[in-house]
Amino acid sequence: MINDIRENLCRLKNLYDEVLVTDGLINNLMLDEAIKKSAENIIECSRSGKKLILIGNGASASIASHIATDLWKNANIRAIAFNDAAGLTCVSNDLGYSQVFAKPIEMFADPGDILIAISSSGKSENILHATEKAIVNCLKVITLSGFKQDNPLRQMGNMNFYVPSDSYGQVETMHQAICHVIVDSIVFEKEKGKLK
Numbered sequence: 001m002i003n004d005i006r007e008n009l010c011r012l013k014n015l016y017d018e019v020l021v022t023d024g025l026i027n028n029l030m031l032d033e034a035i036k037k038s039a040e041n042i043i044e045c046s047r048s049g050k051k052l053i054l055i056g057n058g059a060s061a062s063i064a065s066h067i068a069t070d071l072w073k074n075a076n077i078r079a080i081a082f083n084d085a086a087g088l089t090c091v092s093n094d095l096g097y098s099q100v101f102a103k104p105i106e107m108f109a110d111p112g113d114i115l116i117a118i119s120s121s122g123k124s125e126n127i128l129h130a131t132e133k134a135i136v137n138c139l140k141v142i143t144l145s146g147f148k149q150d151n152p153l154r155q156m157g158n159m160n161f162y163v164p165s166d167s168y169g170q171v172e173t174m175h176q177a178i179c180h181v182i183v184d185s186i187v188f189e190k191e192k193g194k195l196k
Helices: 002-018 031-047 059-074 085-095 102-108 125-136 168-191
Strands: 020-023 052-055 079-081 114-119 140-145 159-162
Touching (some): 031 114, 031 140, 059 168, 085 102
Antiparallel strands (some): 020 159
């Protein structure tokens, strides 16, 4: 067991160096450069009076809620995660689970908002539909995915963070870490007086 634990920890440590990031033109970016650009886009979004919308299923929904809260509480950036139980079950029941995030985006998103779409597999139908709706409604999109390198979500964002692992725990841990570094970068700018 101890060898399995060491192997898992070693794999997590190495994943930081293996994260692949592409922009909307599928240009490769360094992780730190992509985090900086994402933070700058979020700051600009906020300065323009726009908001962030975060979506995910299961553990990714927890990441979405956690990061949305950190953004508005710590960085003074308007952010929301669409995972209210009544809303999820209502839309799922009436329109189907594939529309559970697309419909709220249709109703509440404004052009210039940013969608952060989180999916370990990068192929969750409801995340893909919501991302398509966001693109049609002129939102910028940041994606976080894993598993297969050619997953469909990874092709959809203005910024795409991909974790090369097929382990849910490893992908989710890296997604959480990437999101935290983005939020921390924004908070650091705020503390330096560069963000009002």
